[in-house]
Amino acid sequence: MPHGSPTSGVGRVVAGRYVLLNRPGSGGMGHVWLAHDRRLECEVALKELVLRETEDEPERTARVARARAEARHAAGLRGHPHVVTVHDVLEHDGLPWIVMEYLPGAVDLRDLVERDGPQPPAECARVGLAVLDALTAGHERGVLHRDVKPANILLAPDRTGAPYARVLLTDYGISVQPDTGTAGLRGKLADVRSLAVVPTGKGWEAARGRVVCLVLGAHGPVYGPLDEHRKEGTAFADTATMQKRDCLRVPSARDALLVPSSGAHDQEVLGFTRLGAGVTLARARTESDAACARDVPPRLYGFDPSGYQAASWTSEGMWKTGAHFVVCTVRRQNGGTMEGVGP
Template sequence: MPSGSPTSGVGRVIAGRYLLLHRLGGGGMGHVWLAHDQRLACEVALKEIVFGDPAEPGQEREARVARARAEARHAAGLRGHPHVVTVHDVLEHEGLPWIVMEYVAGAVDLREFLARNGPPAPAECARIGLAVLDALTAGHERGVMHRDVKPANILLAPDRTGAPYGRVLLTDYGISVQPDTGETRHTMASVLVGTAGYLAPERATGGPPTPAADLFSLGCTLYHAVEGRGPFERESPLASITSVVMEDPLPPVRAGALEPVLRGLLAKDPDLRTPAREVEAELARIVTPQSDASARTRTDLGSQPPWDASPRPAPEADPHAFASGTRRRPRPHALRAVLAGGLGLVLALGGAWYALADREGGPGGTAAPYGEAVGLVKPLKEGDCVLADWPGGTPFTGTPRLALDPSCADEVPDGQVVASVGAASQEEARQEGPARCEERTRELRGRLADVRVLAVVPAPDGFEAAGRRTACLVLGAHGPVYGPLGERRRFGTAFADTATMQRRDCLDVRSRREARLVPCGGKYDEQVLGFTRLGEDVSLAEARTASDAACAREVPPRDYGFDPSVHEAGSWTSEGPWKSGTHLVVCTVRRQNGGTMEGAE
């Protein structure tokens, strides 16, 4: 991992005040660290300037440093705005600037949110767009152009009510500029400033930064949010830039009410682009429909935009699969998960879960706990593993038919009930159950790479039969989970797939094909630190040779306090993520000499 200083890392104290705890993320400008302010006894985020090449020309180093100072100045000018990450200070340490920012606990950027959960409903995308537009407009009024609006620069975080993605924040003013003030434009030589696929066509051809250019980038971002891919996403950055300038965006198929907004924002000619005030009005109408909004009491799935419901055929078994003795049912698992919901309803809180209830409940309905569509005749209990078959084969659309897998292994389960929440009435269960399941499963989901939560709400006539409880089901987002989750796994059990590996798991490695879960208090061979993804063009065979290097780059052990002279990055791959198309890799730490590690380590 390149760094601004050879000694940069966990445990370092910046400016005699900020203790680096661990790295939160990074980009072209630098690394962002979680740090402890020793003077005020609180947590902050610190942005560190990074030079990938120590021999980088002095002029470009100066430009990069100047850009950091400009970022702090521009973001500080928007301090107090509800949709901009607050900048507290900019300081110099060992000759380089560090930016002290608000630490947004529980935040996930929109890019990662989409990778985990799939695209949300159009109304939820409109809500996000409205917040980002508000932040951009505030900057434009001060003459500040952001110039890099994209999913990775939008944070979703819990709000004061506890809604997990209720707060929307625009961050990273690292390449912003005030063109009307004569301010020096701190760009590096031979670098097109911005991100391919999100850059306005007039900027890609050398035009000046303008509010209209930021609006084009916002349009690309909203398109990506609702469609699951960028409008000009191509096989290379150069092809994406060419597409921005020369081609129309890919026709949206899921945008629904957002489609006219996207069309107006993505106009090639900036003079024909919809102005901010009109965009704001259009997004607000989607967020809060003016007709019959108060009468809508639950999600109308039939009103959602069309989704690609073509099931992915189950591939033949791979004889080289991780723990390949596991039998897999030939069931389709489409890659993109659908978030059903309407804004203002509890079903649309970020799309991390989906509430199930009898769609045909009411007088004369069934006494089955969760309705006839779900198909269970007995209530779910904590620890139950389930199989989920979705209508049309597309996960997280409609109501799945559930069946139990008593062994949690024989049928390759899709998920497990990890909690349940009680209610005084069926209406309370419907209104509060999903949000409470979201909260009860948040910690576990944070430790796993690719899961979602599903709240199985009792049917109107099945409330008593369900034991007056909503079952909180954690499902694989893009495929099965292959076994028990979290604390329900047994020490000594071999992993059937990497899907059940979680952060801070300790592994007894029998071979490069077999790892077993062991307690971290004793001796072990590797410890799971996190996850990364490999490209769509990387085969599983290639991944098994490239994944160590990817983990060393993306999840470096020294960021977690491990001595790089003693430890190195390791990795685990399995068949499941390649069958689902997610290409997820589990990143670990191990001793360089192959020796065992111990609890204190």
Template sequence: MPSGSPTSGVGRVIAGRYLLLRRLGGGGMGHVWLAHDQGLACEVALKEIVFHDPAESGREREARVARARAEARHAAGLRGHPHVVTVHDVLEHEGLPWIVMEYVAGAVDLRELVARGGRLAPAECARIGLAVLDALTAGHERGVMHRDVKPANILLAPDRTGLPHGRVLLTDYGISVQPDTGETRYTLASALVGTAGYLAPERVTGGPPTPAADLFSLGCTLYHGVEGRSPFARESPLASITAVVMEEPRPPVRAGALAPVLRGLLTKDPDRRTTARAVAAELARIVTPQSEAYAWTQTDPGSPSPWEAPARPAAGGAGSATGARRRPRPHALRAVLAGGLGLVLALGGAWYALADRTDGSGGAAVPYGEAVGLAEPLREGDCVLADWPGGTRFTGVPRLALDPTCADQAPDGQVMAFVAAASDEEARERGPARCEERTREIRDRLADVRSVAVVPAPQGFEAAGRRTACLVLGAHGPVYGPLGERRRFGAAFADTATMQRRDCLDARSHREARLVPCGGRYDEQVLGFTRLGADVTLAEARTGSDTACAREVPPRDYGFDPSVHEAGSWTSEGSWKSGAHVVVCTVKKRNGGTMEGTE
């Protein structure tokens, strides 16, 4: 069977070394396969050229092959960049090239993430944008234009800590070009090279590929992240291309603090388009407001988290709890990426300053202002109930009350930390961002929470102990109990909302799980989370969530032997009542036996 045939597949050995295991995806250039490198005993990704039309002209076939070689050469020039998929080799098999690339375990592209989980928060898109911009700038400095920046070419994968989507990678340099080197520009006679709805207008009208054109495509991509579609999406590719040239982008409605960045990137005149350096600075201000280089700015309170959906859902499964040397970067970008602060909001956390700034009579008796309503300052570990104006979560200033038992009234969240300030002005300016940082670790381990800063009112600054209280609240509903280290071993989970990554579980039944130390024996360990569609009922979730977890959070990606271990899952009514539809994904023994701490 000739290489490149659409029916070629699993079990083939390429170049006497790479065993094809399964198909990962595909695009205009061809198929991408997961393969086993028999020489190094590791998994890699192989990109195969596919000729869909047997009648395709020899010239077009030659151009397609040449583009594959160009992709390997350009991407290899960026080898080692943290935000570019690494290319290891390009080889020929049966007369056609195959590209050997890094296999990114657990990756999902931005298009799929938005389609599956809903639109992203502006700060999360800003984090992704900074990483992609860093990759593009590295290419531009080498004279390489990507020419096909779009959501499907941005991969999001777990980082070394296991944080989902913490790693951002730009892939597919298949139509990239170095215009200043005189290299041949390989195009197809029947198509405009690029993707409708993401091409810069100057490219549509025949202009040369430039860094500014890549930035326009980046703007379209970030717009897609917060709005769920391209700003020029129309009923057909031709209509989309026409809109890019003739029409203004649809005004964003959910972009929040990202809106000015999008306007600058989507300027039709490339000479007036925002520069990469300016974009980096603006994105950095959104992602890390506390950056020393920039004044603090507030994230748009109306922005949803990556887990958020228009309705309020949850998920199901087998269990159901009842209750290298680097080039110089712009200062702001360096501060974000080198400092590791780009993970802010990766699981949907978002801060909102809750101080009642209009209250002039809060005084010592009302430390956080009349709107918040607490007569005494919060203490670390306090469980709180939040009554939001109009019943819409994270809109306006909630009135807070305490749940002393952290259980009786299904608390909305808990005070996890405090940050001190020298003045009420410093508390207002620095408190929310510092709370974001202080609560990041716990938020990264939970599925569906946000960070909220309760800032002292000006007249209540002393009464509040000169401190901002850092809360973690359920993004869609209550958390049903204490969080993090405040949970007790042996306690049964009232709801999956308090389950967190790397928790070890004693599964008493399909409906009851208890938290146990990971140093001894346990039945399951939490690996991560996935989310089911809004149309999935809780009953359906309880029978189908194991399969969803095996697909979305496979234990083998975490180092577990698939011949010994399998995916498990836990669901709860709380997640379905709130509309979050989040499923907790675990690993367990296939034979039903217990696991050990050393595993």
């Protein structure tokens, strides 16, 4: 039998208890087996760590440590509805094996999309929210997954038999924990959740099939400069990329630059409003300030009306798509900077 064949090892008994039946999958860390638990008379999934002959001793030691860490981290999330349950970790022939729940009829998201194509927006939102819920549970325990990808997201039937009803995150093989050499990481982990806004009817056509996804942290939306993702000083080419609570430096009436809220800034984004379908872009640029003062008044955000007033930003992109959204901001009435002020 060639080494690595899906049937190589079938019938082998692991730890005197688990009989290997077949090998439905493999990954970077090893093989996943369907096995029969002779003690409990049920089927389980076993993850086998496979070491490569080219690995030196330090590499082998690191991979064994990673496998043990995966079992420990995933076991800490046992019972979460969106994490594959780990029942046990055992040693066999000097290597760790992970005993997990068996998910008959499961398919990973990568294979599903390759087979059926892009999924409907509502389904994408459902899967995304489930995965974020699993990640949040891990973050609350100080565990960072670090390998979230379609191949590690499983869709499985529920007890009623509804296909793909269960969404489960798996493979904590490269996860980390602050107490294992990443001091201070836990304090940087946000309680991240998402909000997906899916247009309906004519709005879906106007948005050209796009879904708005907001990433929410422990205190609201993620905003401001974020390393390489949103560089400090970046000029906004389109208002669609502005986030609530972003702070702006405004060198001219048509230019807005992203700056940290801790420093001097000219405006702060408070929210958004939408103008009527018949309003042209030229007209919007003269009426948007008044619309924001009416729909997103700064006083509701703690800004004293005697010193602050509503301002706004419009962009051509919002009119090309038919969305007609306006970004509403606040600024000082005298035009001064807003460093260290506000609610």
